[in-house]
Amino acid sequence: MTVDDRFADLDWHRDEYGARGTAPVTGPVSDWTTDFSHVEPEWSQNPYPILDDLRQRCPIAHTDRFGGAWLPTTFEDVAAIAHDTDGFSSRSIIISNVRPPLDIAPVGVAPPISSDPPFHHGARKLLLTVFTRQAVKKLEDATRAYCHELLDQMQGREVVDAAQDYAQHIPMRVISDMLGFPPEDGPKFAVFVHNALEGINLTPEERVAKSALLTDYLYAQVQDHLANPRDDLTTYLLETEVDGHKLDPFHVLGTMALLLIAGIDTTWSAIGASLWHLAKTPADRERLAAEPQLMATATEELLRAYAPVTMARLVKKDMHWHGVDMKADDWVLLSFPSANRDPERFERADEVVLDREENSHVAFGLGIHRCVGSHLARMELRVALEVWMERFPTFSLADPDGVVWSLGQVRGPRHLPLRLG
Amino acid sequence: MKVLLDSGRCQGHGRCYDLAPEVFGEDDEGYARVHGDGVVLPDAERVATLAAKNCPENAIDLIQDNALQGATS
Numbered sequence: 262m263t264v265d266d267r268f269a270d271l272d273w274h275r276d277e278y279g280a281r282g283t284a285p286v287t288g289p290v291s292d293w294t295t296d297f298s299h300v301e302p303e304w305s306q307n308p309y310p311i312l313d314d315l316r317q318r319c320p321i322a323h324t325d326r327f328g329g330a331w332l333p334t335t336f337e338d339v340a341a342i343a344h345d346t347d348g349f350s351s352r353s354i355i356i357s358n359v360r361p362p363l364d365i366a367p368v369g370v371a372p373p374i375s376s377d378p379p380f381h382h383g384a385r386k387l388l389l390t391v392f393t394r395q396a397v398k399k400l401e402d403a404t405r406a407y408c409h410e411l412l413d414q415m416q417g418r419e420v421v422d423a424a425q426d427y428a429q430h431i432p433m434r435v436i437s438d439m440l441g442f443p444p445e446d447g448p449k450f451a452v453f454v455h456n457a458l459e460g461i462n463l464t465p466e467e468r469v470a471k472s473a474l475l476t477d478y479l480y481a482q483v484q485d486h487l488a489n490p491r492d493d494l495t496t497y498l499l500e501t502e503v504d505g506h507k508l509d510p511f512h513v514l515g516t517m518a519l520l521l522i523a524g525i526d527t528t529w530s531a532i533g534a535s536l537w538h539l540a541k542t543p544a545d546r547e548r549l550a551a552e553p554q555l556m557a558t559a560t561e562e563l564l565r566a567y568a569p570v571t572m573a574r575l576v577k578k579d580m581h582w583h584g585v586d587m588k589a590d591d592w593v594l595l596s597f598p599s600a601n602r603d604p605e606r607f608e609r610a611d612e613v614v615l616d617r618e619e620n621s622h623v624a625f626g627l628g629i630h631r632c633v634g635s636h637l638a639r640m641e642l643r644v645a646l647e648v649w650m651e652r653f654p655t656f657s658l659a660d661p662d663g664v665v666w667s668l669g670q671v672r673g674p675r676h677l678p679l680r681l682g
Numbered sequence: 683m684k685v686l687l688d689s690g691r692c693q694g695h696g697r698c699y700d701l702a703p704e705v706f707g708e709d710d711e712g713y714a715r716v717h718g719d720g721v722v723l724p725d726a727e728r729v730a731t732l733a734a735k736n737c738p739e740n741a742i743d744l745i746q747d748n749a750l751q752g753a754t755s
Contacts, residue, residue, distance in 0.1 A: 561736075625695065628693060
């Protein structure tokens with residue numbers, strides 16, 4: 262084997278954000294139609310009434326915050342944008358006060374989620390085979406055993422924090438095993454996830470400094486895997502070839518960052534939000550305990566009602582779009598949670614119906630960027646809920662005011678005090 | 683009944699092969715494939731219909747028997 266010199270003299274702290282920064286604007290929203298903000302407490306506490314209201318009377322809101330952003334709220338508009346890769350770029354998919362330079366497209370900072378066609382196709386293809394339903398099935402037994410292990414540690418306790426003690430650990434363990442990272446690094450992953458997804462309304466300098474911590478960690482993992490190749494995703498990314506060439510080092514690091522961050526926060530949020538709903542809704546909890554065969558429709562319904570992920574796009578060029586004037590480099594907040602609650606698409610859209618059979622929700626997005634880990638996430642959510650319901654069928658919110666929701670584009674409980682029994 | 687899958691729209695969500703394994707399978711990248719010629723046996727019509735209604739991309743069309751007969755007569 263020839264020495265892999267791609268990473269030898271790499272300045273891995275490249276200045277991704279040299280292009281355009283804007284000053285953070287914080288504080289209460291004056292008018293949700295013209296000044297929306299998805300990083301204020303009112304939103305993170307309960308965004309659904311805001312989205313329902315905007316959908317009825319707006320339906321595309323705007324804000325000058327973040328240097329200008331749009332918020333479409335109907336299923337139709339969200340689907341149209343997700344499918345329109347000519348009009349909307351994925352070169353950054355988390356709204357912040359920094360827009361990565363135009364020339365980072367079509368690769369983006371975390372391929373393939375940040376990639377546009379035509380580059381996107383090959384970068385995604387690499388990952389699809391690793392995350393098929395068949396591939397994911399092989400991880401189910403270990404995931405189930407790990408869920409039991411976590412609950413063993415809670416046995417005998419009256420009150421547990423289901424977000425901290427249970428939900429977060431499941432996807433952390435699964436994805437760190439897949440990437441071949443040390444399982445004891447979980448606390449570090451929690452910091453990286455927080456920085457990437459919640460540390461968003463910061464100055465460009467602060468944001469860059471925080472993202473460097475993650476890149477440093479990934480760079481060390483790359484060096485370790487180059488020295489000791491093994492059967493895991495990191496080694497796969499280092500060795501795989503597209504069109505006869507190994508991947509650009511920033512492609513490797515960006516994809517590792519994507520898998521780690523997106524693999525953890527989203528599923529953590531879905532498991533937590535589902536347990537929160539069941540804890541506060543005794544009729545649903547009792548029904549699911551009595552009729553475990555409902556788990557398949559119930560997990561899809563909980564994904565619809567509490568879809569954790571909102572994506573973002575950047576407008577490619579000035580255009581009049583569905584009644585509004587969008588400018589090049591305006592952000593678009595792509596709210597799958599809002600699409601999932603559009604009464605034009607779903608009957609009883611604002612209710613959780615555990616046996617809903619017709620459910621074409623878009624919790625995992627639409628179009629070419631459909632969540633590459635959706636089969637893995639579904640398995641983790643189902644197994645996490647099955648094991649929990651089997652072990653602790655009776656539980657309730659121990660302290661409703663003690664539930665803390667994450668800020669920003671991935672929404673789920675970060676603290677969830679539950680009373681067992 | 684017969685199913686028609688628009689593979690240009692399919693993005694590999696996998697709802698169809700989860701809900702109606704009698705009718706749909708998956709390729710090695712997770713995209714859906716129709717078993718055989720897409721003709722649905724009466725016993726599988728319910729799950730085939732569910733698969734179509736759960737597809738987020740609206741990639742599945744159902745053709746009812748009377749339409750099929752109309753097309754061939």
